[in-house]
Amino acid sequence: MKYIVILGDGMADYPLAAYDHKTPLQLAHKPYIDQLVKSSETGMVQTIPEGYPPGSDVANMSVLGYEPEIFYTGRSPLEAVSLGVDLREKDIAFRCNLVTLSLEENYGDKTMLDYSAGEITSAEAALLIQEISKEIGTEEFHFYPGISYRHLMVWINGAWEFDLTPPHDISDRVIGSYLPKGAGSDVLTRMMIKSEEILKNHPVNQKRKELGLQPATSIWLWGLGKKPNFTPFVNKYGLEGSVICAVDLIKGLGICAGLNTPHVDGATGGVHTDFLAKAEAALAELKAGKDFIYLHVEAPDEAGHQGNAQEKIGAIEKIDELVVGRLLRGLEEMKEDYRLLILPDHPTPISIKTHTAEPVPFLIYDSRRNVSSGINRYTEEEISAQGNFVKSGPALMAKFIKGE
Incomplete structure (x- = not known):
């Protein structure tokens, strides 16, 4: 059977x-x-x-x-397993989307235009995540490329008690009230804001805009979790x-x-x-x-x-x-x-x-x-x-x- x-x-x-x-x-x-x-x-x-x-x-x-x-135990640990990332007991995994936000100067005033950055290709996304890792990755924060817009960040011995919003839940909404919440969550928000500066003029995004495609203007962190059993x-x-x-x-x-x-x-x-x-x-x-x-x-x-x-x-x-x-x-x-x-x-x-x-x-x-x-x-x-x-x-x- x-x-x-x-x-x-x-x-x-x-x-x-x-x-x-x-x-x-x-x-x-x-x-x-x-x-x-x-x-x-x-x-x-x-x-x-x-x-x-x-x-x-x-x-x-x-x-x-x-x-x-x-x-x-959370969403991202399952994705970590798929990517071959071996989480330790105290590591916290996060989904790291590439998204398209609107162009307002203040980050919190921006709107979630596209949770998938126009279904960006995996090859393009890998280059962007590589740049993110180079600029804001540390011994404490590791970034891993996945498929299309779906990627991974691991916080070694990280914090756990955060309130994070999936980007696909806030399509066409202003993001300010959906930014990370909880004690110490400002470290996540700062990374998201910094990512916008890193991605703004990246050649991958310049090329996508020339082709009439949505650029990946920021990372969005959510879906945290611990190693499953x-x-x-x-x-x-x-x-x-x-x-x-x-x-x-x-x-x-x-x-x-x-x-x-x-x-x-x-x-x-x-x-x-x-x-x-x-x-x-x-x-x-x-x-x-x-x-x-x-x-x-x-x-x-x-x-x-x-x-x-x-x-x-x-x-x-x-x-x-x-x-x-x-x-x-x-x-x-x-x-x-x-x-x-x-x-x-x-x-x-x-x-x-x-x-x-x-x-x-x-x-x-x-x-x-x-x-x-x-x-x-x-x-x-x-x-x-x-x-x-x-x-x-x-x-x-x-x-x-x-x-x-």
């Missing part, structure tokens, strides 16, 4: 007034998923525990079957598996869980990722003997943060055609029994451009069973109306794998 989770990050949404009050899942043409849902177990699952922020870190940890109440997935659920992803956060989760995390050429973590390459990588892992696949696609979430309904609808349609469709054909060719779990980790509504904590719709399809769900399309409205509810991501993973 093969077990495959297909997670469309942020895929759930609110009804859109400009689209006849329908959600992207209702608007998207997704024949493969809609055919599966007719013969699947369906329901809503609460992936975010009460009191936890509705981030992709908490949500994906939950869906992967790990209780955030037990295993969560996970129970291996094989010990928890009895399966050897792989995580197929493009972002360091999800790769870090996979590594912490003892799962394989192969590199996928063309997978970017953005809306222009290579969807088909992810499906092919998943099939390759299954053919190599893995029994569990966690296939993560970031694109719907990115479109949600950008407030771009058409991009989000298109991302869902590509997941259906290029990921689900390809996997179904590949599994049929392999002549293996399989179970599919399809769901988002959390909603990322177009209207507010950030994550929310509401339950999300799931389907579980079993190739051995011909059942009727009574559901015609995989949408928030239809599945929610059915009334089936699962209390947590780990409870859903247990249901998916163990039938509990």
Whole structure:
């Protein structure tokens, strides 16, 4: 038996007034998923525990079957694991975004124009982070390049009690009231302000402006955390598996869980990722003997943060055609029994451009069973109306794998 989770990050949404009050899942043409849902177990699952922020870190940890109440120590340590950074017990990791701020003279008066600096390329970003490290890195503060706009800072023996805001939560807002808070947080704010001076005239940014692209005008520090300690997935659920992803956060989760995390050429973590390459990588892992696949696609979430309904609808349609469709054909060719779990980790509504904590719709399809769900399309409205509810991501993973 093969077990495959297909997670469309942020895929759930609110009804859109400009689209006849329908959600992207209702608007998207997704024949493969809609055919599966007719013969699947369906329901809503609460992936975010009460009191936890509705981030992709908490949500994906939950869906992967790990209780955030037990295993969560912060977002950035998971990304550190992915980047090969060995955190010591007292080290504190921070997500270090490259962002685009407006041009007001006073830093606190600036507006968050783009939390991703125009989805800056990894090659460009590496040069900028290298310059940041050269100018403000010390024996105490270390900077590491990641993918696109997502990077890492480690504070050796650092402080911990800060209130930090994700930049994607404050798109189009003045940043002053969202700057780091807490005793000693001024050291973080000073680095962010200094980074603007360093990046202002960097050749990478000059070139991007010439091309009409957003420059990376500042770093933004958030998502702090300490070194995590996970129970291996094989010990928890009895399966050897792989995580197929493009972002360091999800790769870090996979590594912490003892799962394989192969590199996928063309997978970017953005809306222009290579969807088909992810499906092919998943099939390759299954053919190599893995029994569990966690296939993560970031694109719907990115479109949600950008407030771009058409991009989000298109991302869902590509997941259906290029990921689900390809996997179904590949599994049929392999002549293996399989179970599919399809769901988002959390909603990322177009209207507010950030994550929310509401339950999300799931389907579980079993190739051995011909059942009727009574559901015609995989949408928030239809599945929610059915009334089936699962209390947590780990409870859903247990249901998916163990039938509990």
